[in-house]
Amino acid sequence: MTGAARCAVAALASLGVATLGSRCARPARAEPLPRAAHVEAALAAVRALGPAGRDRLERALYDAARARCHADTARPSVACLIDAARATCAAEPDAARCEAAADVIVTNLRAAPALVDEATRVRLVRGSTDYRAALAGELLRRYAMLAAELALSGAPGDAGGAAIDELCAQRDRVLHACAPGDPACVPSLPWSRCVAALIWFVGGSS
Amino acid sequence: MIGVKTVAAVVLAALLVALGALRHALDPSYLRHLSTGACFLVGLIASLAVALIGVGWRFSVRSTTSIVVVRGRPALVEHTRPRELPGVVQQLLLVAGLAAVLLGALGNHAAARIAQLPDELAAPAPSEYCLPEPAAGAAPEPAVAPPPAPAVEQPGCALVKRAFQLGYAKTLGACAPKQAAAVVISPVTHREVCTRRQLDEPYLHYGFRRVASAATAATSVAPLAAAQHRVADVETHIDFLGGLLADVNHAITGSPHAAHHLWINLPDPHPGALRDRFVGAVRCSQRFADLPLWPAWRPGDDARLVEHVLGQLLFATRFGTTASCSDYVLHWGAAPDTCRRLAAAPVAVLERDGALGSVRAVLDRRARQLELAALAIALGRRPPAAPPPASAIVSLSCFIVDPVGSGATIGTTVTLDGDAVGLRELHVAAVRTAGDGPIDVYAQLAALLGGDDGGIALAAATGAPSPEPVEPSGAGFLFTRLDPLSDGDPFRGARAPLGRPELVDVYPFEHHLHGFIEAFRRRYLAQRGRL
Numbered sequence: 001m002t003g004a005a006r007c008a009v010a011a012l013a014s015l016g017v018a019t020l021g022s023r024c025a026r027p028a029r030a031e032p033l034p035r036a037a038h039v040e041a042a043l044a045a046v047r048a049l050g051p052a053g054r055d056r057l058e059r060a061l062y063d064a065a066r067a068r069c070h071a072d073t074a075r076p077s078v079a080c081l082i083d084a085a086r087a088t089c090a091a092e093p094d095a096a097r098c099e100a101a102a103d104v105i106v107t108n109l110r111a112a113p114a115l116v117d118e119a120t121r122v123r124l125v126r127g128s129t130d131y132r133a134a135l136a137g138e139l140l141r142r143y144a145m146l147a148a149e150l151a152l153s154g155a156p157g158d159a160g161g162a163a164i165d166e167l168c169a170q171r172d173r174v175l176h177a178c179a180p181g182d183p184a185c186v187p188s189l190p191w192s193r194c195v196a197a198l199i200w201f202v203g204g205s206s
Numbered sequence: 207m208i209g210v211k212t213v214a215a216v217v218l219a220a221l222l223v224a225l226g227a228l229r230h231a232l233d234p235s236y237l238r239h240l241s242t243g244a245c246f247l248v249g250l251i252a253s254l255a256v257a258l259i260g261v262g263w264r265f266s267v268r269s270t271t272s273i274v275v276v277r278g279r280p281a282l283v284e285h286t287r288p289r290e291l292p293g294v295v296q297q298l299l300l301v302a303g304l305a306a307v308l309l310g311a312l313g314n315h316a317a318a319r320i321a322q323l324p325d326e327l328a329a330p331a332p333s334e335y336c337l338p339e340p341a342a343g344a345a346p347e348p349a350v351a352p353p354p355a356p357a358v359e360q361p362g363c364a365l366v367k368r369a370f371q372l373g374y375a376k377t378l379g380a381c382a383p384k385q386a387a388a389v390v391i392s393p394v395t396h397r398e399v400c401t402r403r404q405l406d407e408p409y410l411h412y413g414f415r416r417v418a419s420a421a422t423a424a425t426s427v428a429p430l431a432a433a434q435h436r437v438a439d440v441e442t443h444i445d446f447l448g449g450l451l452a453d454v455n456h457a458i459t460g461s462p463h464a465a466h467h468l469w470i471n472l473p474d475p476h477p478g479a480l481r482d483r484f485v486g487a488v489r490c491s492q493r494f495a496d497l498p499l500w501p502a503w504r505p506g507d508d509a510r511l512v513e514h515v516l517g518q519l520l521f522a523t524r525f526g527t528t529a530s531c532s533d534y535v536l537h538w539g540a541a542p543d544t545c546r547r548l549a550a551a552p553v554a555v556l557e558r559d560g561a562l563g564s565v566r567a568v569l570d571r572r573a574r575q576l577e578l579a580a581l582a583i584a585l586g587r588r589p590p591a592a593p594p595p596a597s598a599i600v601s602l603s604c605f606i607v608d609p610v611g612s613g614a615t616i617g618t619t620v621t622l623d624g625d626a627v628g629l630r631e632l633h634v635a636a637v638r639t640a641g642d643g644p645i646d647v648y649a650q651l652a653a654l655l656g657g658d659d660g661g662i663a664l665a666a667a668t669g670a671p672s673p674e675p676v677e678p679s680g681a682g683f684l685f686t687r688l689d690p691l692s693d694g695d696p697f698r699g700a701r702a703p704l705g706r707p708e709l710v711d712v713y714p715f716e717h718h719l720h721g722f723i724e725a726f727r728r729r730y731l732a733q734r735g736r737l
Binding site for chain 2: 035100102169172189
């Protein structure tokens with residue numbers, strides 16, 4: 001092997017080592033979240049529960065959030081809510097499906113103060129015997145507005161996870177200025193709260 | 207061989223009927239609901255129009271030109287005696303065509319409005335006649351406006367309120383709930399004597415009354431005193447003539463109402479394009495009209511990022527009340543020591559950069575408004591509202607990217623034509639476009655323009671509660687795990703999610719930017735004004 005050939009081989013070898021080194025040094029890029037698949041699974045879980053199952057699970061999680069996570073005095077923490085949801089679903093025959101639906105309910109629980117303003121909540125406390133039911137009715141109006149936006153966005157009647165994910169990912173990018181207490185206007189919402197609200201409405205009405 | 211009038215009548219009628227049918231004016235459901243008045247009006251207008259057309263058409267005269275078909279193609283033949291529809295039939299065809307079109311144009315509502323028109327025109331106008339007062343009802347009670355809506359949660363105040371509750375702060379400051387007193391609307395207890403014409407007053411009597419009142423007014427004051435008063439009035443106006451003329455000049459020439467100049471040592475993100483030479487540069491208001499919320503930036507987009515953040519802080523309508531775009535001038539490609547030079551020789555630097563004209567115009571406009579206020583006082587009249595201070599309508603700032611920049615804002619004042627003007631300078635080490643870099647730019651520009659955010663400083667002093675960590679990779683509960691993204695304010699340090707691309711896609715930018723920019727504008731716009 002001539003000197004020039006030896007140099008070329010050495011250069012190629014050093015290039016390979018450098019490339020490997022740089023790949024090892026670069027931080028691993030996180031995979032995108034499986035958003036649409038997760039939305040699809042949660043939607044299927046909510047649908048599968050049926051009206052009675054949805055009501056039962058929602059009531060159980062509402063009570064668990066108040067009892068275990070002190071939701072009536074402060075906003076419950078995520079970790080506490082997840083533990084409470086897991087404990088509630090542990091007794092269910094299909095725990096995975098129950099947890100997928102519980103994810104939606106728990107997110108809606110945390111989102112309620114953002115969707116229903118304080119003045120409306122005070123009115124509900126004063127004017128209704130069952131605050132939880134009154135709040136659920138008020139929230140359902142907001143969810144219906146979101147569902148109307150979903151329908152207007154061109155999503156098919158049996159909107160799937162991809163359509164809900166797409167709407168909620170883009171919805172926050174455009175302006176949603178609402179007058180305080182306007183039930184016909186849903187303000188800008190984070191993706192997780194938007195999809196949870198839509199899944200609950202779409203899954204509960206189909 | 208058919209006469210041209212017949213052909214024209216048939217074709218015209220067919221076209222008009224087709225047009226009416228296209229506009230659904232001949233639909234049975236529409237015709238069924240047509241009022242008698244509308245039908246009459248359509249018939250009347252169509253008949254009148256055909257009568258008018260008939261003057262030129264001359265329905266009773268036969269056509270001298272006819273249309274014949276020669277080898278499959280139509281041809282005109284002069285001086286013939288063609289076959290012709292009777293004049294009445296031609297008239298009816300045209301009436302039918304016009305009616306079809308008019309049916310679409312004149313619906314029930316339009317017909318009713320037209321029918322009311324004579325009454326409306328004949329009704330006495332309040333500007334000409336003394337109209338009777340509305341019938342007095344029961345004993346007038348002072349009307350109390352409904353209680354004000356409960357105070358809404360002010361963005362950026364949660365931590366201040368928490369600190370107040372915990373005893374770390376003695377007052378809520380700007381975050382205190384606003385209590386508006388109930389507005390009592392007093393009933394009108396007296397009414398001015400109406401000197402206009404009475405409803406039943408003859409015109410001659412009204413005319414005599416006007417002449418008599420003018421004569422009485424002319425003789426009710428002493429002529430000498432009136433003349434002296436007039437002379438004094440004119441002399442006072444002459445004393446302030448310069449200010450009066452300059453004020454008119456400002457109004458006519460449209461001189462600026464405020465001048466805020468910002469020097470940035472980054473290259474112009476929109477260097478003059480060839481297209482701009484022909485159609486003009488894009489207007490400021492147009493450029494910032496529809497800014498995306500959080501665009502993806504690439505390395506080298508420093509200037510575009512700074513411009514975007516400025517646009518969102520000051521001009522984006524989605525965040526509430528905006529500053530006026532035309533009051534701001536961005537000087538790109540500035541020297542790093544511009545503010546130091548401005549402090550030393552403001553007039554020279556402003557003149558070099560073409561900013562002196564607008565600054566002087568604003569200061570002069572303000573001075574003239576002060577002169578007009580002095581004129582009003584000299585004349586014994588109530589002076590107009592005082593203009594904002596010079597420091598509120600003129601400002602000079604520098605945003606300098608400097609590797610050794612400290613990131614601290616330095617403020618001073620310079621004197622221009624006797625007025626003190628604020629000069630603020632910020633040197634930042636770099637503009638980072640990746641990850642949470644844009645958050646730094648928002649915070650830096652907000653501090654440069656409006657000063658430090660007291661809420662953020664207080665949170666730093668009292669130790670704001672750290673938000674829950676966001677970890678979406680756990681088993682299940684993706685939505686719940688992502689929910690704390692709304693709680694962690696990136697402007698108060700919770701920036702970790704912005705370094706993770708999978709979270710950036712679902713990050714609640716609107717929520718956090720809205721809170722920050724709204725709080726900034728509340729602080730900043732209170733310091734600024736316009737003439």
